[in-house]
Amino acid sequence: MVVFESYRRAVSSILLELGERLEDLVVLDADTGRSTGSLAFGKKFPGRYVNVGISEQDLIGTAAGLALAGLRPVAMGFAMFLMRAFEQIRNTLARDRLNVKVIATHAGLSPHIDGASHQSLEDLALMRSIPGMTVVSPADFNSTRALVRAAVEDHVGPLYMRLGRDNAVHVYDNEDGFRIGGLRVVRDPVDIVIYAVGPMVGMSLEAARILETRGIRAGVVDVYTVKPIDSATITRLSTRTILSVTVEEHNTAGGLGGAVAEVLAEAGAGRLMRIGVHERFGTSSKTYLDLVESMDLTPREIAAKIESALATVGR
Amino acid sequence: MRGDGAPISRLGGGSSPQALRDLVSSASSMLDGAWALFEDLASNGSAWHVGSSRSALNIIAVVFGVWIPHGRDLGVKRFGLLSKGHASMALYTWLAASKMIPVEELKSYLRLGSRLQAHPEAFKVPGIIVSTGSLGQGLSIANGIALASRIDGIPREIAVILGDGELDEGQVWEAAATASSKGLSNVTAIVDRNMTQHTGRTEDVKAKEPLDDRWRSFGWHVITVRNTFDEIVAALEEASAVDRPVAVIVRPRS
Numbered sequence: 001m002v003v004f005e006s007y008r009r010a011v012s013s014i015l016l017e018l019g020e021r022l023e024d025l026v027v028l029d030a031d032t033g034r035s036t037g038s039l040a041f042g043k044k045f046p047g048r049y050v051n052v053g054i055s056e057q058d059l060i061g062t063a064a065g066l067a068l069a070g071l072r073p074v075a076m077g078f079a080m081f082l083m084r085a086f087e088q089i090r091n092t093l094a095r096d097r098l099n100v101k102v103i104a105t106h107a108g109l110s111p112h113i114d115g116a117s118h119q120s121l122e123d124l125a126l127m128r129s130i131p132g133m134t135v136v137s138p139a140d141f142n143s144t145r146a147l148v149r150a151a152v153e154d155h156v157g158p159l160y161m162r163l164g165r166d167n168a169v170h171v172y173d174n175e176d177g178f179r180i181g182g183l184r185v186v187r188d189p190v191d192i193v194i195y196a197v198g199p200m201v202g203m204s205l206e207a208a209r210i211l212e213t214r215g216i217r218a219g220v221v222d223v224y225t226v227k228p229i230d231s232a233t234i235t236r237l238s239t240r241t242i243l244s245v246t247v248e249e250h251n252t253a254g255g256l257g258g259a260v261a262e263v264l265a266e267a268g269a270g271r272l273m274r275i276g277v278h279e280r281f282g283t284s285s286k287t288y289l290d291l292v293e294s295m296d297l298t299p300r301e302i303a304a305k306i307e308s309a310l311a312t313v314g315r
Numbered sequence: 316m317r318g319d320g321a322p323i324s325r326l327g328g329g330s331s332p333q334a335l336r337d338l339v340s341s342a343s344s345m346l347d348g349a350w351a352l353f354e355d356l357a358s359n360g361s362a363w364h365v366g367s368s369r370s371a372l373n374i375i376a377v378v379f380g381v382w383i384p385h386g387r388d389l390g391v392k393r394f395g396l397l398s399k400g401h402a403s404m405a406l407y408t409w410l411a412a413s414k415m416i417p418v419e420e421l422k423s424y425l426r427l428g429s430r431l432q433a434h435p436e437a438f439k440v441p442g443i444i445v446s447t448g449s450l451g452q453g454l455s456i457a458n459g460i461a462l463a464s465r466i467d468g469i470p471r472e473i474a475v476i477l478g479d480g481e482l483d484e485g486q487v488w489e490a491a492a493t494a495s496s497k498g499l500s501n502v503t504a505i506v507d508r509n510m511t512q513h514t515g516r517t518e519d520v521k522a523k524e525p526l527d528d529r530w531r532s533f534g535w536h537v538i539t540v541r542n543t544f545d546e547i548v549a550a551l552e553e554a555s556a557v558d559r560p561v562a563v564i565v566r567p568r569s
Contacts, residue, residue: 026462055486061453065459068444068445087449096445
């Protein structure tokens with residue numbers, strides 16, 4: 001059973017708390033505040049909220065200026081449209097190492113009704129390719145709150161955080177133990193290890209339970225820091241299991257699958273299967289789960305793919 | 316915290332006219348030196364975007380040699396952003412002429428390992444607080460610095476130097492609308508209207524005229540001057556008294 005929580009409610013609630021404490025926190029949005037959840041911050045702290053209108057490139061530049069002046073800006077928007085500002089993020093935030101946190105909502109398949117134009121399946125790949133960029137993708141409500149707090153309060157420098165909409169699959173019962181740069185072994189791997197990110201952490205946990213009923217002991221690792229990736233832990237876990245799997249709501253090229261493939265290939269640490277969205281765009285769907293199912297990303301399908309892959313590697 | 320959303324008034328006329336006259340006269344003589352260094356550099360094999368730099372040198376001399384130091388007399392933090400980063404020949408020869416970098420160092424321009432990058436990078440040379448080179452982005456950054464004053468109450472003014480070809484970038488107009496919508500009277504855009512862009516005359520590539528009206532229609536106050544040191548000094552002085560963002564359009568002398 002997967003239980004859905006809201007990423008945007010999580011980010012909205014923690015920003016309100018941080019706003020009380022941090023007088024230099026400024027939240028910017030490109031006219032999507034009603035949807036991202038940033039508008040609540042704007043209502044409580046109108047003097048520290050900037051809606052630049054529907055202009056993502058201007059959003060990133062304005063946030064850069066606020067950071068240059070010594071304030072602590074958080075720029076929010078839809079993941080897909082923030083990628084219009086890839087170059088501004090690369091050329092200004094990353095090159096000058098400015099302390100701007102870019103928090104994207106509506107990533108992946110989460111805007112299920114909106115269709116392909118809004119379903120960002122490439123943002124991890126783009127952000128991961130930028131030198132010095134920190135890339136974070138929390139799994140659920142509690143970890144989103146914890147990681148937004150860590151990003152805003154403790155992390156200095158450019159950071160991209162990928163959030164969905166209301167498709168956070170519940171994993172954690174509290175906010176403890178998350179840090180920028182970390183990952184979390186949610187279920188200990190014995191036969192195989194599943195590296196998952198975002199809502200696919202919860203989906204993979206459910207898949208692991210299904211696999212257990214078939215006698216396959218699958219572990220699940222929440223790779224919430226996609227960059228810099230904890231390659232030592234990944235190498236160690238993959239070396240002692242017979243199959244590594246990545247599961248993400250993202251194109252398998254360049255995202256978590258790409259990141260883990262790079263680690264394992266260089267370490268010679270065994271075989272990898274990448275599960276995600278392969279070389280295609282999204283589509284409109286009345287429900288999120290229907291869309292996820294059409295992409296073969298439900299727990300049942302994840303489990304089935306792993307089971308058939310195991311048949312080929314031998315156990 | 317101010318945070319009241321009120322427009323930020325410019326701090327003008329707070330210093331003695333003599334202080335400004337002294338700055339103008341010293342910058343003006345350093346500018347003569349900069350022109351000599353510029354022509355040297357242009358003829359010794361390091362010529363790069365010469366036309367763009369030639370039309371930008373007076374502007375750079377006024378912004379960095381008069382306007383920014385004058386801000387110190389007025390008690391306001393002033394920043395100059397070179398959004399048209401390819402005018403680096405003008406920036407570096409100005410910095411050398413004003414003794415902010417050694418004249419000798421101009422020889423390293425464009426060479427591997429030099430801090431004199433083709434497009435200026437943040438904090439490698441004095442006065443450059445943000446890296447540029449990709450066009451169209453400086454005005455948004457200026458707006459962000461300007462907005463900070465509304466939040467932390469520290470008076471700041473920003474002059475951003477834009478090319479006319481650069482105005483083809485849509486982000487400039489996103490930012491122009493932001494500045495007027497937010498009432499950022501502490502932002503001045505200086506447009507180097509040299510009538511030329513990479514492949515030819517601006518009006519042949521993508522028309523910019525009526526340029527003054529374009530800025531006005533975005534809610535900006537416009538001051539048009541010819542490309543002389545004195546006229547640019549006067550324009551920035553005049554801009555100080557305006558309660559809206561100001562575009563100073565610097566047109567060719569003849």
